[in-house]
Amino acid sequence: MIKHALPVTRQADFAAWYQAVISEGDLAEESGVRGCMVIRPWGYGIWERIQRLLDDRIKATGHENCYFPLFIPLSYFEKEAEHVDGFAKEMAVVTHHRLIQQDGRLVPDPAAKLEEPLVVRPTSETVIGAAFSRWIQSWRDLPVLINQWANVVRWEMRTRMFLRTSEFLWQEGHTAHASEAEAREETMKMLEVYRSFAEECVALPVVAGEKPEHERFPGAVATYSIEAMMQDGKALQAGTSHFLGTNFSAAQNIRFQNAEGQLELAQTTSWGMSTRMIGGLIMVHGDDDGLRVPPRVAPWQVVIVPMLRDGPEDEAVLAYCRELQAELAALSAFGEPVRALLDQRPAKAAVKRWGWVKKGAPVIVEVGGRDVAGGNVSVVRRDRLYRDDGKLDSAILARGDFVGGAAAMLADVQQSLHSQARARMDANIRRDVTDFTAIEAHFAEGNRYPGWVEVSWCRPTGAELDQVVERLKALKLTARNVPSDAEPASGTCIFTGEPAVERILIARAY
Amino acid sequence: MIKHALPVTRQADFAAWYQAVISEGDLAEESGVRGCMVIRPWGYGIWERIQRLLDDRIKATGHENCYFPLFIPLSYFEKEAEHVDGFAKEMAVVTHHRLIQQDGRLVPDPAAKLEEPLVVRPTSETVIGAAFSRWIQSWRDLPVLINQWANVVRWEMRTRMFLRTSEFLWQEGHTAHASEAEAREETMKMLEVYRSFAEECVALPVVAGEKPEHERFPGAVATYSIEAMMQDGKALQAGTSHFLGTNFSAAQNIRFQNAEGQLELAQTTSWGMSTRMIGGLIMVHGDDDGLRVPPRVAPWQVVIVPMLRDGPEDEAVLAYCRELQAELAALSAFGEPVRALLDQRPAKAAVKRWGWVKKGAPVIVEVGGRDVAGGNVSVVRRDRLYRDDGKLDSAILARGDFVGGAAAMLADVQQSLHSQARARMDANIRRDVTDFTAIEAHFAEGNRYPGWVEVSWCRPTGAELDQVVERLKALKLTARNVPSDAEPASGTCIFTGEPAVERILIARAY
DSSP states (O other), X not given: OOOOSXXXXXXXXXXXXXXXXXHHTTOEXXXXXXXXXXXXXXXXXXXXXXXXXXXXXXXXXXXXXOBOOSXXXXXXXXXXXXXXXXXXXXXXXXXXXXXXXXXXXXXXXXXXXXXXXXXXXXXXXXXXXXXXXXXXXXXXXXXXXXXXXXXXXXXXXXXXXXXXXXXXXXXXXXXXXXXXXXXXXXXXXXXXXXXXXXXXXXOOOEEEEEOOXXXXXXXXXXXXXXXXXXXXXXXXXXXXXXXXXXXXXXXXXXXXXXXXXXXXXXXXXXXXXXXXXXXXXHHHHOBTTBOOOOGGGOSOSEEEEEOOOSXXXXXXXXHHHHHHHHHHHTSEETTEEOOEEEXXXXXXXXXXXXXXXXXXXXXXXXXXXXXXXXXXXXXXXXXSOBOTTSSBOEEEEEHHHHHHHHHHHHHHHHHHHHHHHHHHHHHTEEOOOOSHHHHHHHTSTTOSOXXXXXXXXXXXXXXXXXXXXXXXXXXXXXXXXXXXXXOOOOSBOTTTOSBOOEEEEEEOBO | OOOOSSSSOTTTOXXXXXHHHHHHTTOEEEOXXXXXXXXXXXXXXXXXXXXXXXXXXXXXXXXXXXXXXXXXXXXXXXSSHHHHHHHGGGOOEEEESOEEEETTEEEEOGGGEEEEEEEEOSOOHHHHHHHHHHHOOBGGGOOEEEEEEEEEEOOOSSOBTTTBOSEEEEEEEEEEESSHXXXXXXXXXXXXXXXXXXXXXXXXXEEEEEOOGGGSOXXXXXXXXXXXXXXXXXXXXXXXXXXXXXXXXXXXXXXXXXXXXXXXXXXXXXXXXXXXXXXHHHHHHOBTTXXXXXXXXXXXXXXXXXXXXXXXXXXHHHHHHHHHHHHHHTSEETTEEOOEEEOOOSSOHHHHHHHHHHHTOSEEXXXXXXXXXXXXXXXXXXXSOBOTTSSBOEEEEEHHHHHHHHHHHHHHHHHHHHHHHHHHHHXXXXXXXXXXXXHHHHTSTTOSOOOEEEXXXXXXXXXXXXXXXXXXXXTTOEEOOEETTOOOOOSBOTTTOSBOOEEEEEXXXX
């Protein structure tokens, strides 16, 4: 039996395994500040790669980056009723702007109480809407297409690193348009940017579709999401795109004179993706030896570990490694220079190798005196760590062959991670369930990996929808989204027996 | 006389001119949130360029990026006495984590009062120090070299966009070392990174040196800065690097076992550069027609403005412009692809041209039907906008010649902005002042552009230093830094008459 690098397996305890990947891979840690994490260099490096690649796509679709204030006056939130209902319960509130010493302790200075408390932004529709109302006068000012990379805070009672933290990092796009058709097109365009980014860069297969009414963003007319399947079969919402109609423009007075000289409300959208994506990456690509980072978002794609013996031959090994690093850095993979690290930290080669396995570097190259003598390198691919006999699959390759094939190898690792995840998701969406008792049976306790079910429903509203939500909740289930590429619905609604109008995904979820 | 693009000149009212550059160049605006600004796409685009180029240099010197919490518990601040004295008076304090509706208004929920208030980080030494104390056990764990890009908040009573805002964006580097010598070397290395970055990328001539004792960062053993000269002769501190000794490691218990097995306190440093740099860029490079952005940090380096007549010939002009844009984008300047924009907004060409002049795009190219017919382009360089006769200096160049020389032209604009600023700074530092009455005379009311003076002093401390500070304050002057490359001091201290030990810069400052 293989002795894996993590102290716990996915099978034994998925939640503990997730925490182990994060701590053993040096991705993040508890900060000592309630609900907030420290993102360590390897975790933040993955975020930087996500930022760079997603930002390129956001800019390529015509959006520009800006920056809006961290603080939002309370009164801004009072304007959009649904929005405030959705967020008011979990916000950090700044009430004072000075501290004083009192009995040797620091306390908020009662003389420095703010007249109007400030909310630490949970999202920026209100403050950006206020700017839009200043910027937009005429149809000529439209569309406005902006995005910001920022930290936001939503006070969370139960937190889990990357997936649900009080402070998190994200990008939030905000746009205003002259027509509903154009705003709806923008909403779908950004959903597609998220879908293709997740699939192509993070190697994350996802289902894109519209959220049901009760799962909409507070104040939205329609909310769309991409949903990814974790290795415990649960769903993770990994990005959302909202069509806001005129709800925010009415509250924020975002009006423009149309070509006919009449005043109209602008149609707005917003869309966001966050550090939550890293949680999804871990739960989709990690294995019992730690994380496996898709090469496109790996801070280092190839890590070179020299095997040194504290002897005179070490210098030749290091020189060989430096040349190898330079050769790799001169290559291009995925249209960018290959990111190759020479790990010269003072530690044993085996310790370093397993450290990089746990971090999930896509390709690990070991170089010892014998490799130098033979002009070789010893190569481990993180996506296929073991041979069939359970031994570490370390291949000895001629250095020139390895370098010549390195870009293709990285592309292959990227592809193989995606294929594995895609196969797992496809195999675990049941589409043959036609009555609710079958759902109960499918998600019964004994089924460790129930995956998702896609069923026909009548798109209920109001009290009827509430009943559906309650029935699902009793099974710890939620309605995820109506997949854009689902087959047309047929037959009757699995919840009400009425004629079905669409197909919807049901799953346990993070 | 030239009719300039801005409504106010530097000469007439420097402060109003500064605001005009910012608003007419669409760099930033008031947000409606006290002390916080909205950074608009052109301003944020400059910040993104600064981030990218500075981040490359921070990484090239061995640092990795991380992310630490926005919120810092009050108790963390109580540990380092000098530090808390320096910051406690101007911090935003979060006291509640929920809002409730009361009489139709939102108010902080009294039931959701935090047991320990949280401070919105004014800087992160304390929370990062707590992480260092977890990460560092042995000399093998050292050095720790990290950086974060983040927003920070210091409650400011009087704000000015980019220069002094309650919330601002910055990077803060934090490092821990086994020896004082190594930590001091790091402090000086990052000062040099800032100096060379300012000079080479922002075209900002600066004086690097050590701040006098009373201007040190709260808790630092030594603080170094780069100081830039604005066009009104005032100084702007544009980056700081601090040697913190063991002050923070003692407060935060950052200890390591040295090679001999004994416990030692780590030696730490911190260093930061912020959006303030954009204020400096404006005040150094702006002119009476708006901003002039050095090409290396310009979001768009070449802007192509088509001159359209709403006729059938427009398509040929646009096709010509698109080809030109593609040719430029295929070029490399400063080791990166040239950033060329084709401005197709629905507005008159002259309006667009002057918009880009005010924004400070380095090179503006206009293309009309006549240019297309002749295979030409009309080129305006933002660093030399007018001919000697006061007319706009728009040169007609053969398209091939322009494209072939575009990278060199951008390098020349970068160089010329730096040279102009360098000449101005060099011409306005007086080094011949040897008694205090001469300082008084030099900075007397009538002298509109006094610049700086560099004088000899005895590096006073305690009450003697307080007296010096007071005397300077009466003239609205401050001691900036002791230039690293100053001549050795000679003669007597200009303040005390004691033997001088070093040369120090005196200036009015932002």
